[in-house]
Amino acid sequence: MKNHKSPHAVVLVVLFGLVMLLIIYNSNNRNEVFHYNTLRAKPSLPSSLKKWGVKNGYLPVSGNKTLDRHCHHCAIVTSSSHLLGSKLGATIDRSECTIRMNDAPTTGYAADVGNKTTFRVVAHSSIFRVLKRPQEFVNKTPETVLIFWGPPVRMQKVLIKVIQRVSVSFPNMSAFVASPSRMKQFDDLFRMETGKDRVSSRSWLSTGWFTMVIAVELCDSVHVYGMVPPNYCTQKPQPHKMPYHYYEPKSPDECATYIHNERSHKGNHHRFITEKRVFGKWASLYNITFSHPDWD
Template sequence: MKNNTSPRAAVCVVLFFLVTLFIIYSSNSRNEVFHYTSLRVQPHLPTSLKKWGVKTGYLPVSGNKTLDRHCHQCVIVTSSSHLLGSKLGAAIDQSECTIRMNDAPTTGYEADVGNKTTFRVVAHSSIFRVLKRPQEFVNKTLESTLIFWGPPVKMQKSLIKVIQRVSVAFPNMSAFVASPERMKQFDDLFRKETGKDRVTSRSWLSTGWFTMVIAVELCDRVHVYGMVPPNYCTRKPPPHKMPYHYYEPKGADECTTYIHNERSPKGNHHRFITEKRVFAKWASLYNITFSHPVWE
């Protein structure tokens, strides 16, 4: 037995080595096509979001595709538990373009949030949660486009490679990444609209911030479902406690999360309420409406 086993083991080792070299070579070859480098020039910040230029701000993960889709009417379906029991699914699915965020699922929630997804905006921190469920988020509908965002230093290390490998497994996957220049523009926009520097104020921009800007770039009209107004969590009497995400019924309370993030002077936090004040200002400028709840 020893004489038969040793040659077979040697052959297996050699085959494993060759396959490993092939994977490494293939991965490196794909990376040469996709150029994602650190910011080298100061990007221009147009006065209107409509003039940002969506075609140049988002890079294709594979191939030479261009994000050139334009929609007359879009809906943003938030991840808020305010949508539970709303029975809005049918109305949402009738929209021309539907935008969702991160790993908010539709399976099991179709009656309230619909099933159609045209664009899904995904944060760097949610990439693994999205890509590990391709049948739900990647391959469920052929028309869906994934738009990933994240700090360039994190994206170019390993996350880009992960997205590339999934795109190879699913050739129909249409995926784009916000360029370093566009990420800098998002920071500059936050400073322009709030008077606060994102880095020195130790703020993290939320996926909602990126999604709203992308929606304005892509759409003539935007209807947002489930987003609460800026004064919602400070009303008297305080609103009933509700989960932050509709798909996490035992998760943190929405308003507790908003207020903690807004008021925390330490650490890096999303400034949800500050962002919503900016959205309220953009409503009339960019034809944005809000419902469930309605903004006054």
């Protein structure tokens, strides 16, 4: 038996299709509000991180906002399990600005890591983990500024659209994305500081790398909590095994992860130990202090 649609039903189907096309068209226009994929200039690399200038390097997800915040003193709270049992929460919260990374939570861990979050630096690989828990990472402290970073190819295809859709649901959300030109500067900085090309050396920059640079840009002084020094995992006797993340007790051992990533040449890896050597050099240049554990 043939299915004959009434003229009225046909009209409704056509109208529905036109409405959906209009929504998609408007959505695409909104997603290109700052023309992310066209900003591919090759910027120079200033001699000092203080001269980079955050205003031009980070693009607002919506609106015409500018990342122009300045802090005299910042605390970077790492995701390391070294912070468990530290009772540093009150000290961290007294910092003028507090910077956290990816999906490291404060709920349930405030006594050791604090509650205050001024900036949260989020990698492309952690975007979904952060945005699917908006009550913890987006709406818990509306004054928090989210800074997303990732390879331009991945960001422009899907991830920026996801971030923008969440920002519509949370109009007070303040979010920025590292521009393609700024991402190029991060790569050039790695090559300048290590003598290695990130791509040919099969290295992935860590969120810690981005967070440290952003902190130096935004802050006069930086206190880093929970980051181990570059020689920590190779000292003898070897340190006790500790979870990589304080909020994931079953995560891999921290030192085992660092050493594997540093030595492996198959695939792409974060060079955590190499990055920490660079951070050690920056300490005196940019007024950076490390504690829990302390750096010599």
